[in-house]
Amino acid sequence: MKLIKKTIPLAIVFVFGILTLLTYYVPHKHSVDFLETMNKWENIVTAFAFFLGLISLFYAHSTKISRKADGWGYSLFVFVGFLAIIIPAYISKGKNMNGAELTWMGWAFQYIYNPLSATMFAVLAFYIVSTAYKSFRIKSLQAFVLFVAAMFLILGNVPLGQIIWDKMLGWTGYNISQVVDWIMHVPAVAGKRGIMIGISIGAVVTALKIIFGIERQYLGKD
């Protein structure tokens, strides 16, 4: 039982991990074909993984409805939202536009999904501002540097920032967009590069640990 429960899954990780890794360093038609096939396979398995999540979500909300748990009425709207997209998608065969005309799918995207998605993230703007107020209380030089960089980025992208800059520092001969550009391309890149190099080392080490079966927490318990 240990063989099919543990050894074979670990062998699958090892084989697919090593083969995928090698394809990058072996410039041959077979390795390109292999990578293409694996990419298709990954898309298929990911699609099933999505359905795993979908079933889990539906199960949780249908249980809530059947047990009439607290706030069960809201769970009905999960199914309403789902059907509001899936039915138009089925009618329109997954196409948003039919020539220049909006299909039912396009309608559902434009008037249901897009407002919900965009507003949900837009609401965060208010919370970001309130968080900024709390976190930008300048207590140290480092916090001041963070504040200045953020302010340049924010003001540099709006006309108000340009007006303020022109009034106060216009004599320098530079405009604020040049300063923003410099911040983004020199000191910010230095910070970002340090982080990216660190992350890449961590990612490579973790990937190697997974391939060689040292890291196996994702297998779960027996």
Next chain:
Amino acid sequence: MSHTVLIAGAWISAGLTIFLFSFLYKDNPFFKIAEHLYLGAGMGWWCQIYFGVLQEKVWTPLTHHEWLVLLPALLGLSLITQFIPKISWLSRYGFTFLMGYGSGLAIPAGLATDFINQIGGTIQPFANLAGMTAFTLFNSVLMAVGVICVLIYFFFSLEHKGAIKKVSNVGIYFLMIYFGAAFGNTVMARFSLLYGRFDSLYTFSGKQYLYATQVILIAMVTYFILHGFLTRNKADQDEEAA
């Protein structure tokens, strides 16, 4: 698509936008409805995408007698056994495939993009030292110094004291500039979404959309006033009864 359907769309869009914005005042049933709708609609959106993937990459090849796709399909199906405790271990086959493929892909991608390219990008400008202006030379030196300082900040094998501490402290300033820039960009992205929503609300407030925004907004405000008034009265009554 008829004009009536577009007007209905405008009302739904304006309604959902206002429902979600109502959370800024306080948590309320309208926000919760919109929140749950978003969850469902999001899943619906991805469902039609993944359904298309399965149709294109499993169903169509099978109709052309390409039986090899059965293998990833079975690996994928194995994931669903998560719901059957007795055979849930089968799902490991699907997960291990994803982990193996993902890890194998992450190593060269991580090394090439995030490691070698970043180091290369820092060193490369110095290859053209003769053609550099004083300003570009200053920028290149500043960037190289910044990268080294940040790396030393993240290097924990050496105790951060003396010169190492000073260098790693300089690294913190570069990190702060990056975090500030990233924060500023995030704020601007969120605000551009916000302008977009306000623009939609403004559009739907027109006569051709039967003043959708105003009507829904007034209805929401009326609800909050009435709800506040009724709950306060109830609370007063409960207090008197107690």
